[in-house]
Amino acid sequence: MxxxxxxxxxxxxLLVGSLxxxxxxxxxxxxxxLISSGFLPRIISIILILLxxxxxxxxxxxxxxxxxxxxVDSKSVMKQVLLIICLFISIFLVKVxxxxxxxxxxxxxxLVIIEEMSWLRSAIFSFCTTLxxxxxxxxxxxxxxxxxxxx
Amino acid sequence: MEQLQSLLxxxxxxLNFDVFLWCLIGVxxxxxxxxxxxxxxxxxxxxxxxxxxxxxxxxxxxxxMGIYQxxxxxxxxxxxxxxxxxxxxxxxxxxxxxxxxxxxxxxxxLAISAIASFIGGMLGFIGLVFLTTMIAQWALAFSSPExxxxxxxxxxxxxxxxxxxxxxGLIAITFGLLISLIGTDSIQGTQRLTYxxxxxxxxxxxxxxxxxxxxxxxxxxxxxxxxxxxxxFGKIPFKDLFPKVSDIIRNLGAIIRGSVVGFIIGVLPxxxxxxxxxxxxxxxxxxxxxxxxFGTGIDEGLSSPEAANNATVGGxxxxxxxxxxxxxxxxxxxxxxxxxxxxQPGPLMFEKSGDLIWACIAGLMFANVLLLILNTAFVPxxxxxxxxxxxxxxxxxGILCFLGVYMLNYSLFxxxxxxxxxxxxxFFRKYGLPLAPMVLAVVLGPMIENSYRQSLLMSKNNxxxxxxxxxxxTLMVLTILILLxxxxxxxxxxxxSNRQVEV
Numbered sequence: 001m002x003x004x005x006x007x008x009x010x011x012x013x014l015l016v017g018s019l020x021x022x023x024x025x026x027x028x029x030x031x032x033x034l035i036s037s038g039f040l041p042r043i044i045s046i047i048l049i050l051l052x053x054x055x056x057x058x059x060x061x062x063x064x065x066x067x068x069x070x071x072v073d074s075k076s077v078m079k080q081v082l083l084i085i086c087l088f089i090s091i092f093l094v095k096v097x098x099x100x101x102x103x104x105x106x107x108x109x110x111l112v113i114i115e116e117m118s119w120l121r122s123a124i125f126s127f128c129t130t131l132x133x134x135x136x137x138x139x140x141x142x143x144x145x146x147x148x149x150x151x
Numbered sequence: 152m153e154q155l156q157s158l159l160x161x162x163x164x165x166l167n168f169d170v171f172l173w174c175l176i177g178v179x180x181x182x183x184x185x186x187x188x189x190x191x192x193x194x195x196x197x198x199x200x201x202x203x204x205x206x207x208x209x210x211x212x213x214x215x216m217g218i219y220q221x222x223x224x225x226x227x228x229x230x231x232x233x234x235x236x237x238x239x240x241x242x243x244x245x246x247x248x249x250x251x252x253x254x255x256x257x258x259x260x261l262a263i264s265a266i267a268s269f270i271g272g273m274l275g276f277i278g279l280v281f282l283t284t285m286i287a288q289w290a291l292a293f294s295s296p297e298x299x300x301x302x303x304x305x306x307x308x309x310x311x312x313x314x315x316x317x318x319x320g321l322i323a324i325t326f327g328l329l330i331s332l333i334g335t336d337s338i339q340g341t342q343r344l345t346y347x348x349x350x351x352x353x354x355x356x357x358x359x360x361x362x363x364x365x366x367x368x369x370x371x372x373x374x375x376x377x378x379x380x381x382x383x384f385g386k387i388p389f390k391d392l393f394p395k396v397s398d399i400i401r402n403l404g405a406i407i408r409g410s411v412v413g414f415i416i417g418v419l420p421x422x423x424x425x426x427x428x429x430x431x432x433x434x435x436x437x438x439x440x441x442x443x444x445f446g447t448g449i450d451e452g453l454s455s456p457e458a459a460n461n462a463t464v465g466g467x468x469x470x471x472x473x474x475x476x477x478x479x480x481x482x483x484x485x486x487x488x489x490x491x492x493x494x495q496p497g498p499l500m501f502e503k504s505g506d507l508i509w510a511c512i513a514g515l516m517f518a519n520v521l522l523l524i525l526n527t528a529f530v531p532x533x534x535x536x537x538x539x540x541x542x543x544x545x546x547x548x549g550i551l552c553f554l555g556v557y558m559l560n561y562s563l564f565x566x567x568x569x570x571x572x573x574x575x576x577x578f579f580r581k582y583g584l585p586l587a588p589m590v591l592a593v594v595l596g597p598m599i600e601n602s603y604r605q606s607l608l609m610s611k612n613n614x615x616x617x618x619x620x621x622x623x624x625t626l627m628v629l630t631i632l633i634l635l636x637x638x639x640x641x642x643x644x645x646x647x648s649n650r651q652v653e654v
Contacts, residue, residue: 005581005582008578009582012326012575019329019344022343023344026341026343027341033611034604034607034612035604035607035612036339037336037338037341037343038341038343040328040332040600041329041332041343041344045329048322048329051318051321051322055318055319055322058318076374080374080375080577083545084574087367087549087553090553094563099554099557103550103554106549106550106553107546110545110546110549111543111546114374114545115542115543115546125543129547129550133554137554137558141202142205143205143558144561145557146561
């Protein structure tokens with residue numbers, strides 16, 4: 001748990017660091033002495049880097065004290081990763097099958113794999129939910145959702 | 152009197168079927184979302200927010216206000232019935248609400264808490280009606296330095312007042328501020344921190360971030376907690392849902408005390424409904440002749456915090472409507488929503504969109520009445536839904552997040568950004584970094600930057616402008632004091648331990 005926390009904060013540090021590098025391309029001050037568009041991004045990213053480094057330093061100092069924090073079982077982690085993968089795949093599926101069908105597939109897969117429900121129950125729920133979404137968003141609210149190959 | 156006249160016109164404006172329908176949808180969905188364990192008001196509003204963008208302004212406002220209030224009401228249902236608070240503000244409700252359920256008085260507990268919520272909400276709105284315009288008039292004197300100082304104060308206040316670590320709060324705020332700088336600089340038109348991606352030229356919409364960090368991260372957290380058994384409650388007799396007038400009168404003192412505490416706490420930035428409920432419970436215990444009975448299922452221990460919880464709604468809307476400054480995560484989302492609906496909250500809002508805002512306030516009162524009916528007569532329906540919806544909730548939240556973000560700009564890129572922020576939000580939650588200040592910073596970031604740069608333009612780059620004007624000076628001093636709280640705490644502890652050693 002502690003290692004994951006350190007990895008997360010290092011990743012955050014990396015993200016902020018890359019934003020800081022981006023801010024170096026921007027002008028800090030204008031010729032008339034007023035602050036320019038690069039001023040705040042640079043200042044804020046430096047402050048954030050310092051805060052994260054200080055936090056990591058503090059956590060490493062108190063590592064032993066909080067070592068026995070709540071851990072997540074590997075099955076839950078697998079499900080979480082799977083859910084994120086399913087969501088990313090759904091983005092690509094929207095282009096192929098359209099929004100409504102992709103939503104149905106996402107629901108079916110997550111109910112069967114993540115919630116461990118039977119295929120029949122999942123299929124019925126997915127179909128009903130997809131139908132409700134179509135009625136509410138397309139028929140009632142008049143939104144245009146991508147249709148993919150069915151368009 | 153002028154306020155009452157405007158309020159009456161507001162009531163006339165909402166007298167149509169569409170408005171009624173969207174208000175009803177808002178309060179029903181809001182109550183359901185609030186009743187589902189884990190989903191708080193901020194998450195509920197964020198997930199359901201995109202639904203309002205396809206509606207007319209008034210209908211959208213009614214839907215949003217209905218959801219906001221519904222979530223505040225709903226949190227108590229699961230707290231009373233299964234000892235699992237719908238949100239953090241409902242934690243106190245479990246103290247006396249759940250013991251009542253165990254005594255077979257679930258119906259009475261639900262009804263008395265609904266009535267307390269109703270009275271608390273109404274008193275909060277009365278305060279909102281009379282104070283908002285007064286503060287808005289006063290705020291007309293505000294210029295950029297005052298706004299900068301006020302927004303900075305609101306941000307810093309939300310970071311540490313919740314009782315968490317100030318360092319974590321500051322990390323969350325600076326991260327939110329940095330994210331808010333992505334996109335085109337509104338003063339010079341320069342592209343900033345976009346990695347060369349055209350999709351980021353307009354910045355990252357706060358709704359995308361809010362749905363990611365509140366909605367998607369909630370899904371991931373739920374997956375860790377799935378499979379935990381919840382206590383089963385018995386049947387609720389229908390007649391228990393309508394308490395006697397004598398019961399209401401007996402609780403009236405506690406309800407009014409709770410409402411006053413809730414309203415005052417609601418106005419303060421960063422304090423929020425959770426603190427209000429704990430404070431009102433504590434106050435009630437102190438004024439009670441039988442404090443030892445608290446925690447065993449006593450009426451006052453339930454009605455006072457519930458009134459406080461709902462009175463914070465009216466209080467929290469005062470700085471939002473009059474100054475354009477949100478003091479909590481939920482009001483930050485509402486601020487963003489109002490801006491997206493073409494309303495700029497702030498001192499000039501009553502002049503520019505007064506009719507809409509008065510209709511909105513009237514709608515809040517109307518929603519409160521609807522909620523009282525829903526939360527008494529229809530409570531058995533909600534309790535069945537809580538039990539049945541549980542296994543389907545995770546995928547459903549996922550779909551709502553996915554569709555909600557897509558509907559904003561019809562962009563799948565934004566859906567990807569939402570997933571990324573969902574993961575970030577999950578780790579923020581896991582490691583105790585507060586999400587509300589982060590989203591608040593994203594919403595306020597552009598306004599803070601503009602007022603900061605305008606102030607420096609006014610003073611020719613002289614930072615003393617923030618300390619030479621009375622209002623901004625006061626706010627800056629308060630901000631510095633909040634930042635120094637950890638130092639004061641450290642000194643206090645050291646002084647205390649020194650004294651103990653001497654003794």
